[in-house]
Amino acid sequence: MSSPHVNEGFLSAGQQVFQPSAGEDPFLVVDELTVRFPTHDGLVQAVTDLSYSVERGKTLGIVGESGSGKSVSSMAVLGLHDPRSTRLSGSIRVGGREIVGADEDDLRRLRGKDVAMIFQDPLSALHPFYSIGDQIAEAYLLHNKVSKREAKARAVEMLDRVGIPQARNRVDDFPHQFSGGMRQRAMIAMALVNDPKLLIADEPTTALDVTVQAQILDLLQDLQREFNSAIIIITHDLGVIAEMADDVLVMYAGRAVETGPTKLLLTNPEMPYTWGLLSSVPDVTASTDARLIPIPGNPPSLLNPPSGCPFNPRCAHKDKVPGDLCTTTLPDLLPAQVGEDHRRRCHLPDPEVIYGTEVLPEIAPNLVEQHEQTREEETR
Ligand SMILES: Nc1ncnc2c1ncn2[C@@H]1O[C@H](COP(=O)(O)OP(=O)(O)O)[C@@H](O)[C@H]1O
Numbered sequence: 001m002s003s004p005h006v007n008e009g010f011l012s013a014g015q016q017v018f019q020p021s022a023g024e025d026p027f028l029v030v031d032e033l034t035v036r037f038p039t040h041d042g043l044v045q046a047v048t049d050l051s052y053s054v055e056r057g058k059t060l061g062i063v064g065e066s067g068s069g070k071s072v073s074s075m076a077v078l079g080l081h082d083p084r085s086t087r088l089s090g091s092i093r094v095g096g097r098e099i100v101g102a103d104e105d106d107l108r109r110l111r112g113k114d115v116a117m118i119f120q121d122p123l124s125a126l127h128p129f130y131s132i133g134d135q136i137a138e139a140y141l142l143h144n145k146v147s148k149r150e151a152k153a154r155a156v157e158m159l160d161r162v163g164i165p166q167a168r169n170r171v172d173d174f175p176h177q178f179s180g181g182m183r184q185r186a187m188i189a190m191a192l193v194n195d196p197k198l199l200i201a202d203e204p205t206t207a208l209d210v211t212v213q214a215q216i217l218d219l220l221q222d223l224q225r226e227f228n229s230a231i232i233i234i235t236h237d238l239g240v241i242a243e244m245a246d247d248v249l250v251m252y253a254g255r256a257v258e259t260g261p262t263k264l265l266l267t268n269p270e271m272p273y274t275w276g277l278l279s280s281v282p283d284v285t286a287s288t289d290a291r292l293i294p295i296p297g298n299p300p301s302l303l304n305p306p307s308g309c310p311f312n313p314r315c316a317h318k319d320k321v322p323g324d325l326c327t328t329t330l331p332d333l334l335p336a337q338v339g340e341d342h343r344r345r346c347h348l349p350d351p352e353v354i355y356g357t358e359v360l361p362e363i364a365p366n367l368v369e370q371h372e373q374t375r376e377e378e379t380r
């Protein structure tokens with residue numbers, strides 16, 4: 001078995017190096033995280049009472065429309081919010097250490113070593129005036145006692161691994177000399193240079209063509225196999241979730257609205273917003289007679305979120321809930337009807353039945369049977 005610090009090609013290595021030990025605490029535990037930004041217009045309620053955890057070797061997919069708090073919550077895990085302009089509460093434990101309130105020195109040690117982030121926009125993470133190779137080498141030097149030459153060699157090795165052709169010749173290029181897809185790879189190389197135990201990939205494949213997209217997702221899976229990393233993948237693409245994630249967290253207006261194991265959540269969702277996401281993405285159902293139905297309306301303002309369930313202004317099912325609960329009372333995130341570890345934030349008394357009899361026949365009639373099967377297996 002090879003040592004995890006001998007970096008012999010996580011691209012080629014297919015074998016599991018680490019076995020997660022049973023009963024180990026999750027590597028990342030986020031507990032009642034709330035993030036607020038005071039602005040001239042009022043308080044932006046970006047993330048509210050968000051709790052989740054990720055074990056090593058597992059992938060959590062965070063999904064939701066633009067503005068739902070996915071990036072803000074993930075940046076908190078790296079301690080990236082400026083305390084002078086952010087009100088942050090709750091707890092974030094990474095490998096047992098508390099991040100909330102940690103000083104900048106501790107956070108710097110953590111960032112890029114134990115935890116790394118791939119940002120949505122590679123240009124925001126790469127400095128335009130330094131060569132790609134110098135930036136990757138710098139990230140390595142920060143956390144390893146090696147010479148500049150060794151760090152540079154490591155940069156070449158990393159660029160090679162993320163599939164930059166002729167890495168040795170390209171290592172001194174500047175970001176503007178790389179194509180969009182290559183910049184994305186370079187940023188991934190930088191994020192992976194210290195074999196992070198937790199990798200947060202924020203929309204890592206947005207704006208890339210399908211082939212490069214697939215290669216990058218493969219790369220993340222290889223990293224996970226070799227280093228037993230925990231991965232959070234943020235995306236609005238449920239196809240990516242279906243392929244990558246063990247568990248899913250659906251966010252709406254800064255809150256978790258449905259969580260659970262991926263397969264279960266995709267076959268037996270119990271929250272109308274998740275139904276909306278599934279209806280607007282045909283690939284997930286892989287059904288030829290699936291219909292594309294966009295979610296009507298827009299995400300709510302986080303300056304003045306609606307009272308009650310935040311989804312109520314857009315929800316087509318609130319008339320099935322008795323009284324005016326949907327507009328007056330925020331539903332708790334409670335155990336769902338079908339499946340273990342499946343939770344949903346919705347007042348509907350029987351979302352399971354509504355999904356199987358009303359929603360699914362409309363969007364993917366050929367999946368009704370599969371839905372019914374899972375329901376029977378899980379409620380047995
Ligand atoms: N520094 C900031 N100051 C004020 N509002 C912010 C700040 N950063 C993010 N927001 C707001 O917080 C909300 C959540 O943003 P974000 O987490 O980036 O959404 P997404 O789910 O698209 O990643 C958005 O309404 C965004 O405008």
Ligand code: SF4
Pocket residue numbers: 271272273309310311312313315316317318321326331345346347348
């Ligand atoms: S609580 Fe009411 S408004 Fe919210 S998703 Fe459920 S049915 Fe719709």
Ligand SMILES: [Mg+2]
Pocket residue numbers: 070071072120202
């Ligand atoms: Mg974002």
